[in-house]
Amino acid sequence: MPQATFYFPKGFLWGTATAAHQVEGGNTNNNWYAWEQEGHVLPGHSSQIACDWWSGRWREDFDRAAEGGQNALRISVEWSRIQPTTDRWDEDALDHYRQMVRGLHQRGMQPMVTLHHFTDPLWLMETGGWENDEAVTHFEAYVRKVVAALKDYVALWCTINEPNVYASIGYVLGEFPPGKHDLGAAYRVMRNLVRGHAAAYHAIHELQPEARVGMAINYRGFRAAKPWFPPDRWVAALLSATYNDFFPQAASRGILRFFGRRESIPQAKNTQDYLGINYYTREKVAFHPLKPADLFSTRYYDPQAELSPTGFIANEPLGFFEAFKWGKQFNLPIIVTENGVEDPEDSLRRRYLIQHIHQMWRAVNFNFPIEGYFHWTLVDNFEWERGWTQRFGLWELDVETQARRKRPSADMYAQICRQNALSWETVKQFAPELLATLFPS
Numbered sequence: 001m002p003q004a005t006f007y008f009p010k011g012f013l014w015g016t017a018t019a020a021h022q023v024e025g026g027n028t029n030n031n032w033y034a035w036e037q038e039g040h041v042l043p044g045h046s047s048q049i050a051c052d053w054w055s056g057r058w059r060e061d062f063d064r065a066a067e068g069g070q071n072a073l074r075i076s077v078e079w080s081r082i083q084p085t086t087d088r089w090d091e092d093a094l095d096h097y098r099q100m101v102r103g104l105h106q107r108g109m110q111p112m113v114t115l116h117h118f119t120d121p122l123w124l125m126e127t128g129g130w131e132n133d134e135a136v137t138h139f140e141a142y143v144r145k146v147v148a149a150l151k152d153y154v155a156l157w158c159t160i161n162e163p164n165v166y167a168s169i170g171y172v173l174g175e176f177p178p179g180k181h182d183l184g185a186a187y188r189v190m191r192n193l194v195r196g197h198a199a200a201y202h203a204i205h206e207l208q209p210e211a212r213v214g215m216a217i218n219y220r221g222f223r224a225a226k227p228w229f230p231p232d233r234w235v236a237a238l239l240s241a242t243y244n245d246f247f248p249q250a251a252s253r254g255i256l257r258f259f260g261r262r263e264s265i266p267q268a269k270n271t272q273d274y275l276g277i278n279y280y281t282r283e284k285v286a287f288h289p290l291k292p293a294d295l296f297s298t299r300y301y302d303p304q305a306e307l308s309p310t311g312f313i314a315n316e317p318l319g320f321f322e323a324f325k326w327g328k329q330f331n332l333p334i335i336v337t338e339n340g341v342e343d344p345e346d347s348l349r350r351r352y353l354i355q356h357i358h359q360m361w362r363a364v365n366f367n368f369p370i371e372g373y374f375h376w377t378l379v380d381n382f383e384w385e386r387g388w389t390q391r392f393g394l395w396e397l398d399v400e401t402q403a404r405r406k407r408p409s410a411d412m413y414a415q416i417c418r419q420n421a422l423s424w425e426t427v428k429q430f431a432p433e434l435l436a437t438l439f440p441s
């Protein structure tokens with residue numbers, strides 16, 4: 001068996017990804033907290049203290065990331081803290097974030113800052129949220145404020161996290177706030193998210209010409225259940241075009257395409273300096289004539305694939321490679337802004353991580369311009385409507401006591417980050433069952 005080492009390019013970014021509402025605690029002024037109060041989050045699960053970052057525990061968690069060999073960290077800033085009401089900016093909140101991004105530099109980690117990660121201030125939602133065209137102007141004003149405050153420490157920005165999830169889950173499936181089932185509203189939101197992203201892109205570059213700006217798209221693999229059956233292929237392509245392509249295409253061509261509709265948003269053209277990909281899984285898709293609400297499809301995980309404990313994610317590393325192939329069409333550097341798996345016992349995560357990093361290494365060797373990888377996530381966090389039932393952390397969290405305990409995956413990921421490589425020794429130590437497939441004789 002060859003005892004090989006799979007190296008990554010020099011300067012590759014290795015980090016973890018987090019989001020304000022999921023880690024800070026005490027975020028009571030946004031739509032997600034209201035959604036939780038209305039009983040839409042699993043009973044008994046609350047975002048209330050989260051990982052207690054707002055009281056200062058970010059310091060110890062940043063230490064954990066740095067000691068784990070990470071050279072970058074993705075955080076988000078909470079709009080409802082920075083702009084608690086339409087006419088007020090909270091300088092203390094901005095200062096808090098300034099301390100955090102400075103804290104990353106002090107620990108040798110490059111910050112990537114997301115400006116919008118699912119949550120919206122209550123005052124914005126009261127005026128119709130992103131359905132209202134005015135959201136774009138409000139977002140731009142907020143972005144300008146944040147960038148002016150943090151630009152000495154931050155050069156890598158993500159405008160909006162998973163606009164495709166925000167619009168589809170919030171406005172079509174109704175599981176995220178505002179819980180709508182309204183395709184028309186979804187389109188208005190998508191259109192304004194594109195306009196908001198474009199406005200943010202131009203504003204950031206005006207304030208900080210050297211900045212690099214993009215967004216994070218949730219890429220989901222859709223495979224025809226029966227590849228020889230044209231209706232299955234058609235519906236898989238339709239889903240991918242609507243879900244995966246809409247935002248990056250809009251931000252590259254300045255054109256929105258949605259179920260036969262075509263609209264030009266010229267200011268959105270070429271508004272990405274990199275493509276952010278969040279990849280978790282892929283699924284099979286079969287045509288179903290009686291399910292118009294599901295875009296004429298039935299979707300399911302490959303029965304052969306290993307599932308995460310709550311069945312949320314199927315371990316599909318080849319789908320990660322396909323995500324890069326898909327991403328290549330945009331001719332941009334690629335950053336993996338999220339990838340990970342929920343796994344409280346850490347029995348699947350090591351395998352999942354190694355197999356995904358191996359696929360990323362293959363893609364790098366096909367000269368796909370991949371620049372970095374942010375694992376979701378550092379410490380177990382509040383997983384939206386699923387509360388604390390899903391544990392994505394390299395570190396385990398006891399929510400009551402706030403105690404952290406290291407999972408074996410944290411040590412494994414630290415080896416990968418430090419070596420800038422996936423080595424035979426790492427695989428042997430943490431997932432020996434993969435040796436024969438990864439290092440065939």
Ligand code: FCB
Nearest residue numbers: 019161162165218376383
């Ligand atoms: C992504 C979200 C992130 C986290 C992971 C598990 O869709 O961007 O906040 O919840 O899923």
